[in-house]
Amino acid sequence: MVGCKTENKIDAEEATTATDTGYNIQPVDIQHVKVTDAFWLPIIKRVQEKTIAYAIAKCEEEGRLDNFLIAGGKMEGEVKGEMPFDDTDVYKIIEGASNSLISAPNQELETVLDSLVNIIKVGQETDGYLTTWRTINPAKPPATWVKTPKGVRWDGLFMSHELYNAGHLYEAAAVHYKATGKRNFLDIALKNADLMVDTFGEGEGKIQAVPGHQIIETGLIKLYQITGKEAYLDLAKYFLDNRGNPDNHELFGAYSQDHVPVVEQDEVVGHAVRAVYMYAAMTDIAAIKKDSLYAAAVNNLWENMVNKKMYVTGGIGARHDGEAFGENYELPNLTAYNETCAAIGDVYWNHRLHNLYGDVKYFDVIERTLYNGLISGLSLDGTNFFYPNALESDGVYKSNRGSCTRQAWFDCSCCPTNVIRFVPSIPGLIYSQSKNTVYVNLYASSNADINLGSETVSISQETAYPWNGKVNFKINSNSGLTVKFRVPGWVRNEVLPSDLYAFADTYNGKPTLSINGEQVYASVKDGYFEVTRNWKIDDTIELNFPMEVRTVKANENIEDDQGKLSLEYGPLVYAVEEVDNENIDAITVSTSDEFTVKKESTLEGVNTISNETLKAIPYYAWSNRGVNKMKVWLPETK
Incomplete structure (x- = not known):
């Protein structure tokens, strides 16, 4: 634990998870993984040392913190900000900072979090209710699209985001509790969750309803896993069970995945972030409850997404309208949405699926998303962001939240704070364990201590991945043990675990494995x-x-990409930018082209790909040198 012992702290043993997660495979927690990687560590440190402070300052500047004080009567004024979910920006910052504390104890940062928690507590009503805009002025939401004809609590759940706010509160409080052992934030969350249990569900006087924007479900499950209180798990399942149930509430429709019951859904539709948060919760229920109907549904949904609705960067959500999935194979490039939050939610979902099944395909999706469509959402200076992540830019096209250039902040700042929430947790993706087996999921220089019950196994990993594919391990163990090293999909000649994309050329490389300096025959x-x-x-x-x-x-069904090729090197998708290619619109490529790969100092040190007609950079690094044209898909030479 970090910090000083106070009466609000509890012993480390009491801070452990109270219940089994239900998953067959457990991730090795970030507290047991020290990342030393030349690729990932600078990104993590950038968030820890720069983006967190930047976002807190933005929240102060735009009144996110004032809203809690106004709601609690400590300040005068009307709601500040434009979104009914502005409270969650503060929660997500706390969650990311708490993940940072687990791997890098920092008393100053912990003190800052204590002050933020104290401010949040001011805004909580005596019965546990916590959505500041509703407390400040119940009949006057900050956004005109929040319809509240009655002007009371829980009115207009489709867009009020009261339950969404609660979900991020629970998620953040669970991580903060784990990081510090303090109950100050957890108690705020539990008081709110108890109100939810008393308010929603079956029974006299309770409201029969479901949230418009999902995430309260996974948050409740995390509180259940900490406390063992079945009512939290039951409410999470109630919210899922009653989506698509017209006898329970007036349906919100496909936009909120509330068109048919969740166990009957087999196509990913609607708002992509809402969707993947819901699918993550469904996977939790499949694991905890051993629910075969939930398991079948998430498998069907995953197959539809990966086979028909995913970009080559791992991004999801084709349409700006509704921030939504499109029809099958609807994957435009210039107008692609690919919200950063959706990429993050998709990683959370795929990680759960790997914990459930151990199939390599889930980390193939995670790796592609991580290196391409997710970290593209954060600039190299840590203070500019993409909300949508398009695969083409004409230097002109803009949506309501930008497309052709990064922005310093957004009226809806969910993506910057979600990046903060997620990036410090990346070390927890690298390794997993199950009984006497260790999974190496991702390749990043790191040291891990893995408790297998009978012994603690130490693993150290050194690599320059993703710039080259050589990886060295030292394994300290004195017993029999199985280690499963993931062979990345691109090595196995798969772009994605589907036929949505395919390599157009032949891979000549052969993956090899050596033990103590001697190459051994090992089949994949x-x-x-x-x-x-x-x-x-x-x-x-x-x-x-x-x-x-x-x-x-x-x-052949993806209309925008016909007659075109994209370039990859290892796990990285590449893009051409006008700043490197004066005649970008004249560039063509062929499967027989020969390329030079060169390590350069530009863009904080990347491998570039070039030939006589083009120079390409990793997609994630585009738009760090001003506004200009960009393309991932290039016309194929005729």
Whole structure:
């Protein structure tokens, strides 16, 4: 634990999870993983050292913090800000900062969080209710699209975001509790959750309804896992069970995935962020309850998304209208939405699916999303952001929240604060464990201590991934143990685990595995190099995934990508920017083109791809050098 012992703190043993998660595989927690990686550590530190402070200042500037004080009568005034979910920006900052505290204890930051928690507490009503705009002026929401004809609590749940606010509160409080052992924020969340249990569900006097924007479900499940209180789990399942149930409430429709019951849904539709948050909760229920109907539904939904509705960058959500999934194969480039929050939610969902099934395909999606369509949402200076992540820019097209250039903030600032929430948790994706098996999911220089019950296994990993595919491990164990090293999808000649995209050329590389300096024959089994042996102290493993520039073609049903190719190198999708290519609109590529890969100092050190007609940079790094044209998909040479 970090910080000083106070009466509001509890012992470390009491802070452990109270209930089993229900998952067969457990991620190795970030408190046991120290990242030393030259690619990921600077991104994590940028968020820790710059973006968190920047976002807190923005929240102060735009009145996010004042709203709690106004709601609690400590300040005078009307609601500040334009969104009914502005409270959640503060919660997400606390969650990200708490994840940061787990891996990098910082007394000054912990003190800042205590002050934020104290401000939040001021805005909570005596019965636990906490949505500041409704407390300040129940009949006057900050956004005109929030319809509240009665002007009271819970009126207009489709867009009031009262339950969404609660969900982010619970998520943040759970992480803060884990990071500090303090109950100050957790008690605020539990008081609110108890109000929800008393207010919603079956029974006399209770409201039968579901949230318009999902996330309260996963938040309630996290509180259940901390406290063991079944009522939280029951309410989460109630909210899911009654989506698409017209006998329960007036349906919100496909926009909110409230058109048919969740167990009957087999196509990803509507608002993409709402969708993946809901699918994550459904996966939790499938795991905890061993619910085969929920499991079948999430599998069907995942198959539809990965086979028909995912961009080559791992982004999801084709339409600006409704921030929504489009029809099957509707994947435009210039007008692609690909909200950063949706990419983050998709990683959360796929991580749960891997915890449930252990299938390599889920981390193939996670890796593609992480390196491309997710970190593209954060600038290299840590203070500018993408809300949508388009795959083409003409330097002109703009939506209501930008497309052709990064912005310093947004009226709806969910994406910047979600990046803060997510990035410090990345170390928790690298390794997983199950009984006597360790999974190596991602390749990033790191040291991990993994408790398998009978012993603690230490693993150190050194690599320059994603710039090359050589990875070295030292494994300290004195017993029999299975280690499963994921062979990335691009090495197995898969763009995605579907036919949505395919490599247009032949991969000449062969992945290899060596133990203590001797190359051994090892076939790829279910996407893994699987090594079972009686380990000795300082046993070494060397993996090599040779990287080549690859060309990618899209499924014939994706209209915008026909007659075009995209470029990849290892896990990275590449893009051409006008700043490097004066005649960008004249560029064409061929499957037979020869490329040069060069490590450069530009853009904080990237591998560029070039030939006589083009120079390409990793997609995630575009729009860090001013407004200019950009393309991922390039016309194929005729």
